[in-house]
Amino acid sequence: MADVAVSAEAKGGSISRREFLYYIWGASIALYAAQFSGLLIWFLLPRFREGEFGGRFIISMEELPEVNAEPVNVPAGRFWLVNLDTTQPNELMKKAPDETEEIVGVAAIYKVCTHLGCIYAWTEANNRFECPCHGSKYRLDGRRIESPAPRTLDRFRMEFLDADRNPIPDTLSEDVNDFYAPVRIPDNAAFISVDTGDRKMGPSQDLLCSFTNECP
Ligand code: FES
Missing domain, CATH: 2.102.10.10 (Rieske [2Fe-2S] iron-sulphur domain)
Structure with a gap:
């Protein structure tokens, strides 16, 4: 337990390479999900309303x-x-x-x-x-x-x-x-x-x- 405490303190505020990759991966998933949701909403909304040209x-x-x-x-x-x-x-x-x-x-x-x-x-x-x-x-x-x-x-x-x-x-x-x-x-x-x-x-x-x- 003492070793772990010393190790964490020694790292201070920096993150490890593995943690950094996790963050990048998570951000990529979130961005992809946002894009997919946006596309889905755009697809489901009617393009033209009644009374507008095209409708x-x-x-x-x-x-x-x-x-x-x-x-x-x-x-x-x-x-x-x-x-x-x-x-x-x-x-x-x-x-x-x-x-x-x-x-x-x-x-x-x-x-x-x-x-x-x-x-x-x-x-x-x-x-x-x-x-x-x-x-x-x-x-x-x-x-x-x-x-x-x-x-x-x-x-x-x-x-x-x-x-x-x-x-x-x-x-x-x-x-x-x-x-x-x-x-x-x-x-x-x-x-x-x-x-x-x-x-x-x-x-x-x-x-x-x-x-x-x-x-x-
Ligand atoms: S005659 Fe109508 S555009 Fe040429």
Whole structure:
């Protein structure tokens, strides 16, 4: 016992090499555990909240545009809502010669031009979307009228909800050839849910101006 007391006193405040390695090992474990916990929390937290771009947007049916009327702008979600029906054609929306199926239903169209990413706008005087950067033009449903845009405007996935905000069966956007088709409005629809985290790129289709020989 006397030897031990003398030895401890002789060492004073210094630590042995073995103790030092233990401390380093313990600190490494603690650091690793902290990093793992942080990653787990980051992974479990939702990335996007409802009402933020990247998340879901719930919109009342009262906000929906009339059939083949000017689109409704949803700036926070970076999309336009359109209500299409080529069985009731007008200046804003009518079938092109290569379209055999009627285009009927609601779509949520991404507000970024498919050419180089500018923000285009609805031009009331011309009844179409027009991009200020290089002049691309699009029909109400997003199909190209004039280039240089390489394809139709992109669309977000959407579905209709009832008054209790429950999804209405068979109203989720249908994936047709890797593009979201417009969704027909069900009788009991009270809200539209648009998922801005789920986007499909528009297809390349012939320019609408080519059918009327009006391409610049
Ligand atoms: S970015 Fe729209 S036409 Fe070029």
